[in-house]
Amino acid sequence: MVDVVLGIAEDRVRLHADFGEFEWALGDELVEIARDPTGLHATDVIKSLDFDVSWQQRTEVGLRLHDAVFGAAPKGLWEGLQRDMSERDPLRVRLDIEPRALVALPWELMRDKRQALWRNSRVLLRRGRRVGGPGNDLREEGPLRVLLVVCNPRDPGLLADQELAMIGAALTELPGRVHTEVVDGPGLRELITEVGHVRPHVLHFIGHGMRAVAGDQGGLHFNAAQPDADSPAPAPERDSWTLGPDQMRHLYDVWKPRLVVLNVCRRPGDPAAELGGLVETCLDRGSSAVVAMQPDVDSPAVAEFSYALYRDLARSRPLDAAVTAARNHLHVLEPGGPSWALPVLHCGVGDPRDVARVAFGDMEPELTRMNRSWPFTDLTVFLGRD
Template sequence: MPAGDFVLEISGGPGGRYAVTVSSPAGEGTASVALEPGAVGARLAELQRAVLASSVTPRAAALGLERPVRDVGEQLFRTVFDARLRALYLASRQRAAERDQALRVVLRIRAPELAALPWELLHDEELGGYLCLHQPLVRYVDLPEPLAPLRSGPPLKILGMTSLPRSRAPLDAESERAALAVALRPLTERGLVDLDWVAGQTADDLSRRLLRGCHVLHFIGHGAYDAERREGMLTLAGADGREHHLHASALASLLSVARPKPQLVVLNSCQSGMGNSEDLFSSTAAVLVRTVPAIVAMQFAVTDKAATRFAASFYQALAGGRSVDEAVRVGRIALVVDKDDSLEWATPVLYLRGGDARLFDMPEPADDRGTAAEREPAGGAAPGPGGVPPRPWWPPEGAGPADGPPPGPSSGPPPGPRITPRVLNARQWVHALAFHPDGRRLATGSRSRVRVWDALTGNRIWEQTAGGWLSSVFAAAFSPGGRRLVTGGADNTVRIWAASDGEELLRLRHDHMVFGVAFSPDGFRVASASADRTVRLWDSTGGDPMLRITHDQVVTDVAFSPDGARLASACADRSVHVWSLGGDALLRLRHDHPVKAVGFSPDGGRLATAGDDGCVRLWDAGTGHQRLLVRHAAAVKDVAFSPDGRWLATASADRTAGLWSATDGARALRVQHNGPVLCVAFAPDGGYLASGSEDKTLKLTPVPPP
C-alpha cells in the first residue's frame, strides 16, 4: 500500500473475537476485539430507512434520523479502535497534514460477516465526526490474479447505460445523463473524453456495445440482492420491456469481452454494494472487482437527486485529475453541501483491487500546462527536442503525468522525510537499489525477489517474485514520477511493476541476463543492458522494441542523460559508449578492465564510470576528457551522483561504500559492510545514502552537510 495509507485489516479469530492489524504512516499496531456483526446487521434495514428519509424530511426531523446512523458508526469505531490504534490514526492524520498529503483509510475485511457492515459510517466525535468525509475510505480486495494494465490513447471512453423496465418505479435518468455531460464537457470539447450511451436497455444491447470496449462503465437503473442465488444483480429490461435480472457473475463475464476492458464501473443503482454475511464476494460490486480494478456502488437505496448529484461531482473530480478514492469523497461532500442534514453521503461504497486509485491520468487544462515543450501532447505528436518523442497523455495503469520529468535544477530537490540511520535485514544479497521520488520508499533486487520498503520504518511494503528460485534481480529503477518500477534479472527479463502494489504491468525479454535498466527522463522509454551483448530501448507503455545496439561483449549497465537525448552503456570489453537515441556512436571511453557501472551527472556534463580495476573515473561527457580518478581496494560494482551533483557514491568489493567529492575526489564518508557492496543510491533530496551488500543488509547513512 502507498505510504499515505492507514490500513485497517480485520480477520476472524478464536472464540468469536476478531484480530485487528493496523499499518500506518505513524507505525503499526494490533488488537483483539469482540464485535457482534449480527447485532449491527440487524439494524441495516433501519439504517437504510433513516438514510432515505433524511433526504426528504425537514431539518429537525432529519437530525433525529441521524441518531441510529451515528450510533452504529460510533459503535464500530469504539470496538475496532482501542486507545493505541486511535492514537495511530490521529498521528497518521497529523503527519499527513504536516506534509500536505492525503491520508487514506483502507479497509481489508477478511471476515465475510463483517464485509456486509456499513464501515463508511465510522464515527468519532473528537476526531471530527465521520471518517469518510475527512479522508477517502476504500474497501480493498486481495485477489491473487493480476489484472492486465490498460493501454490506450485518447479519448477516454465512458460508456453509460440506462435500463428502466416498465414494471419498476421510474427514475430521473435524463437528469443524470445531462449532469454527466456537463461534468465532462471541458474534456469532451477537447476531444480527450468520449461519452457514449448504450442504444437500448437489454443485456443484448449492452453485450453488443461492450465489444467495442470502454474505459468506464456507468450504469443508471435498479439493482437488488438475490437472496436465493446469494448474489447481487442489476435489473435490466427484457426484449418485451419487462424485468430481466442480470446477476453480477454474468455481468462480469460480459465485461471480460470488452476491448479495452473497463478500469472503473460506477453502479448508480440501489443495493449494488449489498451482500450476505457468509461470502466476501456476494455483492454486485465485490463480484465485479474480480474483473475490474475499481467499483463504485451503492450499499443502500439511493434517491434520484442524490444519484445525479453524486455522479456529477464524482466525474468533475475525476476529470480534474483526482484519484478515484478522492473523487468518491468529493461526491460525498457534494451530497452534504446540497442538504447538510441528509445522510445519503453514506450510500456510495468504493471497492478497489490495487493500491493505486489513480486509474486515469487526465492532462491539465490548457491554461495551466506550462510551455509548449512541457505539455503532454496527444499520441502521435512529433518528436520533441533531441529527437525524443513526448510521452503520450494516456500511459498504462501505473503511469501518467506523474511519470514525467521531475522539477528542473532551479527548483532543487524536494525535502525528503527524516530517515533514521538504520540497517535493514534483507536476508538475501542486495544486488540493486532505487529510491522512490517521494524519498520514503526504497526498492531492492535480490535472489528471485523484488521488494519495496518503507525507508522511515524499515517495514516491507510489498514483495514480488521475479523468476525462479535461483534467479537474481540485478537492476532496478523508478520512473521519474514514481508510478512504475522497472527491474532486470537473471531470468532474461525486464519487468515493469506498479510501484504502489507490485502488480506486474509488462514483461520484456532479452536472450540472456539483464544487468542494467533505466527509465528515460520523460518515462516513455526503458533502456536495458544484457549479457546477450545488446542495449535495447523499449516503449515503456506497450513494450514495443524501439532500438537495439550490439556490443562486442556483455553489457553491464546503461544510463540516460538528463535531457533524454543520449544513452551511455558500460561493457565488459573495457569500454563505455555514449550513443544518440538513434543508435549513432558519439563517444567511447576506455578502462583497464571490464566496466561495471556508468552514470550521468544531474547536469549531464559529466559521466562517472567504474569497473573491475577498482577505479572510478569522472569524464567530460562531451569531449571525453578525464577529469577525476578515485580508487577502491577492489572492484567497483556501482556508482551514483547525488541529486545536486556535489557527491559521487561508489559500491566496492572491498566491503565499503564510499562518498567522494565530485570536484576534487576527496573521500567524505566510508560505509563499512561485512561483505562486498553491490549497489548504492541517494535519496532524492541527497540527505541519505543507501548501500546494499552481500552481507544481506541494506544501510541508510546520512550524507554529511557540504
C-alpha cells in the same frame, strides 16, 4: 498508493504502515456481530442508513464503529498518522474486512467526535482486500472513455435522463477530457457488443437493483415491467432480464473496464439488492475498482453523485479523492440525510490514481489552461446538441 492497511478480523484489528505493524482487540459489539450466524445483532447498525432514521442515530452508530475499531489501539497511533496530512498529500487507507458479517455494515458512517472519517479529504479511505494490477494498459491516450448503460429507459422513477444531463453538465467544464456513449435498455448480446465497440475505461450502470425472489443473488434488472399499470410497457423486442455475476463475466471476455460504477437505486418496497457478487466478479475479472451503492439511495442523490464524480474524473483527480469530494457534495445538499454515506468504493489496486489515468498531449496545468481558452471554450455551446 496505500499508506496504511487497516485489517479487521473476527476479533482483532491490525494496522500495517511503513514504519511497523500493530495489533489490538476489536470491540465487543463487532465481535458479537462477526460471530452471529443469524445476522440479528447487525440489524440496528445496518438500518441506520434508512431515510427515516435521525442524523443523531446515525452519528451514534458512527461513533460506535469508531470506538470498536480504535478504542483499544495504541494511544496516539491513529491521531499521529493524520497529523501532518493535507489535501495535497493525504493519508491513503485501505480497509480490509475479513468477516462477511462485518462487510455488510455501513462503515462509511464511521466517525470520531469531530468529523466523519469518510468525508475527510486529508484521510482518504477505501475498501479493498488485495492489491493487483490495472485492467488495461495505463499508457493509453485520452480521452477517458465511459459507457453509460440505462437499464430501464422506460422507468420515469429512475431519473436516467436527469443523471445523463448532469453528467453532461459536469463534463462541459473541461471539454475533450471524457468521451461518453449511452446505450438504452440493451439485451445481454447487445450490451456485450457495445462494450467491445466502446472499450470503456468506465462502465457505468444506471438502474434498479433488487432480488427477484427471496434468497436470489442480487443483480441489475433490465427492461423490467413497471409496477404502475398506467406506465408504458417495455417494447416487445426488449426482453426483461437480469445482469448477475454469470452474465457480467461475459462482458469481461471482450473488454476489462478499469472502473465499474453500479449507480443503482431501488423503488420503495422492493427487496434490497445484494450486489456483493457483482462487485467481486468485476474485481476478480480484472477491474481496478468498483463504486456501488448501499441500499435505499434515491434517484436524485444518484444523479448528484454522478455529477460530482465525473466533474472530478474530468480533472484527472484520483478516484478516492473524487469519491470523497462527491460525498461532501451530497452532504452539502442533504446534511441530515444518509445519501453521502451510501457510495462504497472498492479498490483492488495499490494507487487509486491509476484507475482512471489516461495520457494527453499536454501536461497539467497547461492542459487545463488550454481547455479554458478559445476555441475549446466554444465547444461547450455545441456539446449535447445534434
